[in-house]
Amino acid sequence: MNNLNVYEGENSVLDFLNPEKGMIPPLVEIPDALNPYRKDGVRIYAKLMNMTPLGNVKSFPAVNMLHNLKDQKDVHTIVENSSGNTVFSLAVVGRLLGISNTKAFVSHEVSSGKLQLLRVLGIQPIINEEPICPDPEDKESGIYKAKIKGKQKGWFNPGQYDNKFNPQSHYKWTGPQIWEQTHGDIDVFCTGLGTTGTMVGIGSYLKEKNPRIKNIGVVRQPNNPVPGVRTSNLLTQIAFNWQGIVDATEEVGTVDSFKFSLELCRHGLLVGPSSGFALNGLLQYLAKAKHKNIRCVFICADSPLPYLNEYFEYLDETAFPTIENANLLINKPNDTHQRVEKTNHLDWGIAVEDAFSKIYKEPKDRIWQLVKQNNEVHSTDKIVLLDVRTPEEYLDAHAPNSINIDHITALSKIKHLSESYKEKEVYVICRSGKRSDLVTTALREEGITAYNINGGMIEWSQKNYPRWRPEICNTSLK
Numbered sequence: 001m002n003n004l005n006v007y008e009g010e011n012s013v014l015d016f017l018n019p020e021k022g023m024i025p026p027l028v029e030i031p032d033a034l035n036p037y038r039k040d041g042v043r044i045y046a047k048l049m050n051m052t053p054l055g056n057v058k059s060f061p062a063v064n065m066l067h068n069l070k071d072q073k074d075v076h077t078i079v080e081n082s083s084g085n086t087v088f089s090l091a092v093v094g095r096l097l098g099i100s101n102t103k104a105f106v107s108h109e110v111s112s113g114k115l116q117l118l119r120v121l122g123i124q125p126i127i128n129e130e131p132i133c134p135d136p137e138d139k140e141s142g143i144y145k146a147k148i149k150g151k152q153k154g155w156f157n158p159g160q161y162d163n164k165f166n167p168q169s170h171y172k173w174t175g176p177q178i179w180e181q182t183h184g185d186i187d188v189f190c191t192g193l194g195t196t197g198t199m200v201g202i203g204s205y206l207k208e209k210n211p212r213i214k215n216i217g218v219v220r221q222p223n224n225p226v227p228g229v230r231t232s233n234l235l236t237q238i239a240f241n242w243q244g245i246v247d248a249t250e251e252v253g254t255v256d257s258f259k260f261s262l263e264l265c266r267h268g269l270l271v272g273p274s275s276g277f278a279l280n281g282l283l284q285y286l287a288k289a290k291h292k293n294i295r296c297v298f299i300c301a302d303s304p305l306p307y308l309n310e311y312f313e314y315l316d317e318t319a320f321p322t323i324e325n326a327n328l329l330i331n332k333p334n335d336t337h338q339r340v341e342k343t344n345h346l347d348w349g350i351a352v353e354d355a356f357s358k359i360y361k362e363p364k365d366r367i368w369q370l371v372k373q374n375n376e377v378h379s380t381d382k383i384v385l386l387d388v389r390t391p392e393e394y395l396d397a398h399a400p401n402s403i404n405i406d407h408i409t410a411l412s413k414i415k416h417l418s419e420s421y422k423e424k425e426v427y428v429i430c431r432s433g434k435r436s437d438l439v440t441t442a443l444r445e446e447g448i449t450a451y452n453i454n455g456g457m458i459e460w461s462q463k464n465y466p467r468w469r470p471e472i473c474n475t476s477l478k
């Protein structure tokens, strides 16, 4: 091992990026304050893949997929579908190997920070409007489009979703690292499931070493965005046999993922939302399993920095210190934050449960039944449920009988809307409760009785309130 961490000569940077020649990402026990089971002898360790040279869990698969590419010298362009981290790593390693161009199919839901990061790195993003529930052969999916483009002469599509060198990288590098770092004393391994390469590679290595080790895979709750990881529906696109390696799955939502990430950051581990997601999934598992005197490892996939805007979108203002003298700023914080300071919106915020019972005439189970049977749902007279997300978000999943007008249009036509809602009670919903807050405020300013549904569709879905979804999306792990 290169103890002094010095890399020099012709291949200095390639050596630095090579997991066999570079430093091992640290394994750090989380502080007791974040571990409610420490008193039961449960030890929890974070494997900090954010501390690889490229700052994310995908640098190992990228190195492995490119080093195993035959006819590397004939390739001039890499094209990959990616939530950001894989293509970021592929571009850097590719350039060092003489492949000068990288293009990335990214979802239209990509975070602005990620998009900027790609462009800083010289990667050309191609935004793709992802189908609602794509499968690998869906011609509209980024996975499929990247595959087709990659067939051109001189192009290469690594295809992280079915390229065996993705999980293999974790099987030959990350798995053995964890085994050595714990001296083989490990009982539970936990990670988020995206391509599942991390779980398949590390999980299968650890099981071979000790079949009693439990592998816990964490998936997103429906309509709960967390960068890099998938819902159980979206996992149906994945070719790897993660089901054969995972002992249990846990579902985690957006708000908890960002909250746990914030806690880890504030306790000195600078890790992103999917790391908070994995820790939360592990704690959920431990709450049920009631193990004593065990050692657990979870994966921290990247840093919080590309997602700064999202922390402010998904967590409410109470999660952050206020800004003193904000009026002196040249670049003002965004509109939502200023409005929050000016007014107490809690007055017209309403919990999902309360909004539901006001909007519909029948109980939750009955409405679910009607939705599943494709029958008409009746809502209370004089009530309007206004969904102010974009038409694409609305199409993905929405509450029965909701009307969709995106928040920009709603704000620009607020007088007209208020005129037509004069005799009504309006319940406003968006993804997280921020856009709907702006519309609710504007409606209130026009004298309309309007309420903002707290937590938006994220909470609506998390609490499993009825929503229309295409049939194909109704698969579930449970």
Ligand SMILES: Cc1ncc(COP(=O)(O)O)c(C=O)c1O
Pocket (backbone or CB within 6 Å): 057, 058, 083, 084, 085, 086, 192, 193, 194, 195, 196, 197, 198, 199, 227, 228, 229, 272, 274, 275, 301, 302
């Ligand atoms: C931030 C982040 N977390 C988790 C994952 C999931 O890892 P895997 O694709 O190996 O399942 C990814 C994958 O890209 C990611 O970018």
